[in-house]
Each structure stands twice: as structure tokens, then as C-alpha cells.
Amino acid sequence: MKRRETPDKKMILGMHFGNGYGSQPHAWRMPGVPKGGATDFDALVRYAQAAERGKFDFLFLPDFLGLDTDISHHPSMLTLEPLLTLAAVARETSRIGLVTTASTTFNEPYNLARMFKTLDVMSHGRMGWNVVPTSDPGSAANFGKAPMPRQEKYERLHEMVQIVQALWGSWGEDAWIHDAATGQYADASKIQPIGLQGRHVGAQGPLPIPPSEQGQPVIFQAGGGEYGLQVAGQYASGVIGATFSIEDARSQRQALRQAAQAAGRDPDEIKFFAGVMPALGVTKREAIDRRLQLGKDIFPSRVPYLGQMLGLRLSASRLDEPLSAQELQVARANPGDPRSPTALKVAREGWTIREILAHGVIDYHPTPVGPAEVTADHMQEWFEAGAVDGFWVSIDVYEDGIDAFVDGVIPILQERGLFHTEYEGTTLRDHLGVPHQYGLDARLS
Structure with missing residues (x-):
């Protein structure tokens, strides 16, 4: 394909960040892969740094609250606690966004608000929370509970998001004075309890953490259906999608934009990312x-x-x-x-x-097969068709696959005017091109 004639809008790229080996079940057996990759934080940091070298906008780390596979012959795809994992990555990277999943079903709002905002401050404004409920019976059993009915599960999700965001905003943006000369540390009048109690969860607050460079973490959403669409429309700035055709991707993206508009938001505030699983080779x-x-x-x-x-x-x-x-x-x-x-x-x-x-015909995302140009062509076609705002790239084997993508596909996208050559900003909100938000969105009742 040719270079775009009007390359003003650039695609946004995230990278799937999983179990330390890669997205393919037997990545752990490939030559050169560290034997202890599932718990090798040095390797995880190295992979994150490779993605940052390629100017990826964010890492996306899913989560699952239990054992998700028979590990007799291949590892679980999701192993280490994600917030602790990203804390290690945050200290060894400087620009790439850090997005992870945290269940609204088996967490409490104060704990989640505290952990995510701490990481947002630690990373200088690069955190995102992928908001999901948990349905899996095995995961529920790990908390001594049964799965919640669908309606209640999503009621709890809405309460969680709103209380967490209220807690994030409970320390006023200009409350931290830190004036050694006058002895005033903070303006206590701008650090206020939230006093919210829903049917399922509540919190008094305040959360005693000042804002990060982006204010507070960015909300992501993954998963479809009517309930998921409503969640995305009300809160999300990024949506992690799964689709196998341009037509379906375009339809999903349009539905998300309409849901955002129905919630009183600008449709451009919500970005849709389709998955892609490149199979790269010289031939x-x-x-x-x-x-x-x-x-x-x-x-x-x-x-x-x-x-x-x-x-x-x-x-x-x-x-x-x-x-x-x-x-x-x-x-x-x-x-x-x-x-x-x-x-x-x-x-x-x-x-x-x-x-x-x-050819990856049973994989859970499209698999372009062949030289780097094949993957770049796939991404360009979907992007220029208005089907996506970008992609989350699922690398088969981290040890050599990230560098192969960064050194092969990224330069082609850049040369065609499809992807940035440098980070334009420092925060995840900058990378996504979404507006500032601190506390609850005032447009939502």
C-alpha cells in the first residue's frame, strides 16, 4: 500500500502483555526464551522497554482470578498480579502507557482507587484501568463466593467505577500547597470525604493522594453485549475489542461512539482497538x-x-x-x-x-502471515476504512517477536504516515488524545 496523502490522524497502538512468554501456548518452548519467564521481572521489563522503543502507546495486561488452563503442557496465559507487575515496569520505562484489568466484582472501591492512583503517580500519569466484572465460577470460589447474577454484577460495576472516580477526585487538584516557608502543607478544605454508599459498595474517603500528571487513571473497557456497551459509553476512553472483519469492526466502533454520545460525551473521546496477531517472517x-x-x-x-x-x-x-x-x-x-x-x-x-x-485461522484475532508489509497492509486497510482507532498487538513470542514487530512493522507504518515517530506527550491521556478528567465525569448523572 501507499503512503497516506493526508496523514494527520495516526493510529494508536497497544501491546498485549501477558504471561512472560507470548500469546501462543507453546511460546515457552521456543529457542532463547528464558526458562523462568513467567516470573522473570527482568525479562518483563525488557519486553516493555522494547515496546517503548517502538513507540507503542500502551501495554495491555489482562487478568483472570484463578487458573485459566490445564498447565500440564503449557503455562497459564495470566499469572502474576498485574498491578505489582506494572509497578516494576513503571519504574523502568518513561512514556509507554500501562493498562490492566481489575475486577469490579471481587475488589472494594477504596483499595482499587488507592492502588491505581498510587501507580498513576508512580508512573507520572500513565495508568489505565480496564473495568470488567467477573463471571467465572472458579474465580468466585477463590473468594468464597458464588457468581453474581448478571444484573447485580453490572449494578456493582457502575457503583465501583463512580465511587473509585469520586475517590480519585477527593484530593483537590490544587490542594497540595507544600510551602515550607509558611508551613502549609495542603489546603484541607479542598480534600473532602465523598460519603457515597450504593446498594453493593461504598466509601467515605477522602483518598489522600494528590493528582498525577494526567490527573487520574484512564478508564478502559473490554467485552461486548448491551451491558458492556453501556459501560463503555458512560466511562471508557479505550475499548479493547475482538473482531474478525472490517465490517464488524466498523459496526462495533460506531456503536461505541453512539453509546458515548447518548451518555452526553463527545464520540471522539472513545477509542476502539481491534486485536491483531502477526505471524512474521522474512517470507x-x-x-x-x-x-x-x-x-x-x-x-x-x-x-x-x-x-x-x-x-x-x-x-x-x-x-x-x-x-x-x-x-x-x-x-x-x-x-x-x-x-x-x-x-x-x-x-x-x-x-x-x-x-x-x-495460518492462525482458529486464533482469537486476525493473523496476517508473512513479511512485515503484510501486517502493515492489514492494519492500514482497517484503519483507513474507519473500522478502528488503532490496534492491540498480540505478539507470539516476546523474546524475539516484539523486536521483530518494532524493527519490521513499525517503520513501515511510520513511513506511510500511519503511526507517530515520537511520543507527542508524556501521559496515557496524551497518547490516546482524550480530554482531562478529575473525579467523576460531571456530564454523567
């Missing part, structure tokens, strides 16, 4: 071979599902065979799985079943 063959190595132990179990996606009965005994001409003639994309059209397209190119799977 397409090299990229496929890398994914074959990463998926060699999991592909056999995925064959039956690939068959469902294509309307065929497929056996793992045929992993190294392409689909027959007769199978290709009757194959149909399963309308119940948005990944199916891509799987069918790849199958028709003549690849073996194993190679079809290596």
Missing part, C-alpha cells in the same frame, strides 16, 4: 514454519473444530494433507464462527491441514 514460508513449530502439539486437537468451521468431517490423521478437490467443492464457511471465511480462503489456496491451522 510467508518462514512465517508458516515458525507457527508450525509453535503449534505442533496443539494442532491435532484443533482439526475437528476446523472441520466444523468448514462444514467437513476432518481427522487428525490427515494433518499433512490438503483438502481434496471434492472437499473444497462442498466446503462452506460456518456462519456461526466469524473466523470461518478466512479458514475457507486459506484452505482453497492448497495448504495442508496443518498449514491451514498455522
Whole structure:
């Protein structure tokens, strides 16, 4: 693709930051990956610094309140406590935003407000809170509870967000005087209790932490549905999405903008990020071979599902065979799985079943396969179609994959005028281009 003629608007990029190895289940087995990567904070800091070298706008660290997989043969995707992890990263980076998930179901507002604002001050205004409720029964059991009914779960979420934001704003922005000559440390009249009590949670306050350079952390949201859309529309400045087509991404983004407008906000205040899982290589063959190595132990179990996606009965005994001409003639994309059209397209190119799977057709985000230009083209097409404000990039193996993206894809996006060459600001709000907020949003009742 060509350089944009009017490169005023730039895409915003986040990087998925997970378990210390990468987004692919067997990243831990790849050559050169640190043996103890799941608990190697030096490695995690190094990966964050590599992303910052590429001028990524933020890291996105999801969370799960339990064991999320059978760890017999590959690690959990989410392991260490995320706020402590980002505290380590905050001290060794200077510009990249730091966004993490924290449950509104199994936390209390004062604790969350205190931790996030402390990290926001520590990072000089780079924190973001991805606001989510928790539905998983195993996670609930870790707190000695049962899952909350959906309605109550979201009632609690709204109370949590509003009380946390009120606590963030309870220390007035100009309350900290710190005048050694006069002996006045702070203007106590501007540090006030909030005294909020909802049906599920409450807090008296105040929270005795001054504002950061961005005031307070930025709210993110992940997850769809009517409830999620309402949460995003009222509070979020960034939405972490999952979509497999330009049309669906554009529809999701437009729905989010309408939800923000309905809440009395400017639609431009909400930014939508689609996921992308690049499979990079100097050639397409090299990229496929890398994914074959990463998926060699999991592909056999995925064959039956690939068959469902294509309307065929497929056996793992045929992993190294392409689909027959007769199978290709009757194959149909399963309308119940948005990944199916891509799987069918790849199958028709003549690849073996194993190679079809290596194209990432069952991965949870689109997977551009091949040289850096292929990923850059994918991102440019979606961005220029108005489907996204940017992407959250899920790297297959952190140890070499972050540098490959930073040294391969980023320069192409920059040369095409799609991505900044330097950080324009210092805070996460600066990076997202969203307005200042301190305390509750005055536009929301």
C-alpha cells in the first residue's frame, strides 16, 4: 500500500502483555526464551522497554482470578498480579502507557482507587484501568463466593467505577500547597470525604493522594453485549475489542461512539482497538514454519473444530494433507464462527491441514502471515476504512517477536504516515488524545 496523502490522524497502538512468554501456548518452548519467564521481572521489563522503543502507546495486561488452563503442557496465559507487575515496569520505562484489568466484582472501591492512583503517580500519569466484572465460577470460589447474577454484577460495576472516580477526585487538584516557608502543607478544605454508599459498595474517603500528571487513571473497557456497551459509553476512553472483519469492526466502533454520545460525551473521546496477531517472517514460508513449530502439539486437537468451521468431517490423521478437490467443492464457511471465511480462503489456496491451522485461522484475532508489509497492509486497510482507532498487538513470542514487530512493522507504518515517530506527550491521556478528567465525569448523572 501507499503512503497516506493526508496523514494527520495516526493510529494508536497497544501491546498485549501477558504471561512472560507470548500469546501462543507453546511460546515457552521456543529457542532463547528464558526458562523462568513467567516470573522473570527482568525479562518483563525488557519486553516493555522494547515496546517503548517502538513507540507503542500502551501495554495491555489482562487478568483472570484463578487458573485459566490445564498447565500440564503449557503455562497459564495470566499469572502474576498485574498491578505489582506494572509497578516494576513503571519504574523502568518513561512514556509507554500501562493498562490492566481489575475486577469490579471481587475488589472494594477504596483499595482499587488507592492502588491505581498510587501507580498513576508512580508512573507520572500513565495508568489505565480496564473495568470488567467477573463471571467465572472458579474465580468466585477463590473468594468464597458464588457468581453474581448478571444484573447485580453490572449494578456493582457502575457503583465501583463512580465511587473509585469520586475517590480519585477527593484530593483537590490544587490542594497540595507544600510551602515550607509558611508551613502549609495542603489546603484541607479542598480534600473532602465523598460519603457515597450504593446498594453493593461504598466509601467515605477522602483518598489522600494528590493528582498525577494526567490527573487520574484512564478508564478502559473490554467485552461486548448491551451491558458492556453501556459501560463503555458512560466511562471508557479505550475499548479493547475482538473482531474478525472490517465490517464488524466498523459496526462495533460506531456503536461505541453512539453509546458515548447518548451518555452526553463527545464520540471522539472513545477509542476502539481491534486485536491483531502477526505471524512474521522474512517470507510467508518462514512465517508458516515458525507457527508450525509453535503449534505442533496443539494442532491435532484443533482439526475437528476446523472441520466444523468448514462444514467437513476432518481427522487428525490427515494433518499433512490438503483438502481434496471434492472437499473444497462442498466446503462452506460456518456462519456461526466469524473466523470461518478466512479458514475457507486459506484452505482453497492448497495448504495442508496443518498449514491451514498455522495460518492462525482458529486464533482469537486476525493473523496476517508473512513479511512485515503484510501486517502493515492489514492494519492500514482497517484503519483507513474507519473500522478502528488503532490496534492491540498480540505478539507470539516476546523474546524475539516484539523486536521483530518494532524493527519490521513499525517503520513501515511510520513511513506511510500511519503511526507517530515520537511520543507527542508524556501521559496515557496524551497518547490516546482524550480530554482531562478529575473525579467523576460531571456530564454523567
